[in-house]
């Protein structure tokens with residue numbers, strides 16, 4: 001990996017975040033004003049140069065955001081930008097409602113979107129090409145004369161340029177003449193490809209003296225690549241959204257673009273020491289927008305530095321950078337290993353170390369063979385580290401002596417009006433004593449869990465701190481209908497620690513029982529290890 005500056009590239013690029021405006025245009029995202037303020041604070045802490053906060057004239061929420069921002073944000077690094085369109089056709093700039101609401105937002109900078117494709121001027125705005133140019137000029141001119149820094153988003157620039165370059169360039173020229181700070185070439189439909197981008201941005205850089213910026217949508221899957229190509233061709237301002245949120249397939253993902261520009265191309269973007277905040281920021285923003293972050297997200301995803309294949313893990317154990325393109329800590333992420341049927345001895349050894357289980361070299365091959373057999377039957381140890389820990393311990397001759405099962409029974413009684421009650425009875429031996437307990441639950445697993453806890457609780461105080469946090473059932477061979485094998489996964493927690501356990505059987509209650517017993521046994525082992533009294 002090189003973070004040295006590459007000759008011929010700009011020394012710095014302005015990062016312009018539009019998560020709160022274009023990001024919020026993604027289907028499924030709806031931010032409150034508080035959410036927007038929280039995201040803005042996070043972006044400022046990362047050190048982005050500009051934060052586009054929303055369109056103040058479009059809805060009361062964005063207007064309130066801009067009203068509250070000066071008092072509640074105290075931005076250290078970033079400049080807040082209000083977004084809106086140019087004046088409407090046939091309306092004077094000073095009387096245009098959108099431009100007035102931009103002024104009322106009281107930011108130092110604004111961003112104006114204008115049509116840069118002739119087809120959009122004639123067919124979407126339904127006005128003349130000359131009026132399209134005047135709308136751009138008048139709007140920028142009006143806001144610059146009010147003392148504002150103006151970014152100019154040339155909407156559909158790439159599509160327009162490919163069809164009628166002279167019109168698209170004259171729109172840019174109008175904005176530049178009127179005093180726009182930055183001409184932002186937008187790939188609004190997101191269909192551009194990197195080689196086209198490089199050629200077009202290079203051409204615009206030749207004819208324009210203003211700063212060139214870019215804004216890419218991801219419809220061809222190239223938004224990040226296009227942003228990097230644009231920088232190679234002369235752009236020094238890049239727009240995008242955290243986690244690639246945005247209209248349709250999203251915008252250029254800043255959680256990728258920023259590390260790429262900084263770590264791969266040696267370009268200054270956010271302050272160098274803050275790049276390590278990008279993983280936590282990306283995950284925090286995912287929480288706020290309430291969308292799970294894809295584990296495969298480059299740099300910041302949970303799987304970005306997770307290794308599964310045995311050959312990879314064995315090499316990494318010898319050379320940590322063997323299968324990692326950067327040191328994960330640079331971006332605040334970390335290396336993980338998962339163990340599955342694709343593991344080799346080295347993977348298992350590393351996992352055993354991580355789980356605090358000592359395992360002899362001779363035992364490794366034997367456990368690996370057993371693990372692969374179990375995975376063939378439907379186990380999935382990658383997501384069940386608790387059960388994997390027990391498998392490793394068993395291979396070293398350990399047996400759980402907390403309790404032994406004599407039998408369990410589950411009854412579901414259907415009552416009038418469709419109500420049902422499930423009751424479980426467990427018979428276990430603890431400390432040489434036979435214990436029989438019955439409990440009710442809202443289903444077989446909760447009833448079994450309650451009965452087992454009732455039986456064990458007098459002997460193991462630590463059980464009061466343990467609880468199940470999730471329960472998942474997956475049918476593995478659904479073509480066998482009711483004879484299908486099912487996999488049950490249980491997540492558990494004791495407040496400090498979490499673990500996952502697994503059970504597989506053609507009987508869902510039996511599979512649940514195995515996962516449940518593993519969950520309790522792992523919890524008791526952890527309690528013993530942290531000297532919580534049992």
Ligand SMILES: CC(=O)SCCNC(=O)CCNC(=O)[C@H](O)C(C)(C)COP(=O)(O)OP(=O)(O)OC[C@H]1O[C@@H](n2cnc3c(N)ncnc32)[C@H](O)[C@@H]1OP(=O)(O)O
Nearest residue numbers: 055057058059085086087088089113114115124125155188
């Ligand atoms: C490429 C982008 O993503 S830009 C950001 C787009 N974001 C949004 O649209 C979200 C916020 N939008 C809104 O809340 C509303 O669409 C508003 C408030 C902006 C406008 O609402 P309305 O006045 O009801 O208009 P509506 O949305 O139906 O149509 C858009 C109007 O803007 C005009 N318009 C579109 N682009 C521009 C432009 N760049 N400059 C000037 N006017 C424009 C259209 O001509 C149309 O006006 P018309 O019907 O008088 O011809």
Ligand SMILES: CC(=O)C(=O)O
Nearest residue numbers: 113153155156186188
């Ligand atoms: C401005 C903008 O969001 C676009 O052209 O996609």
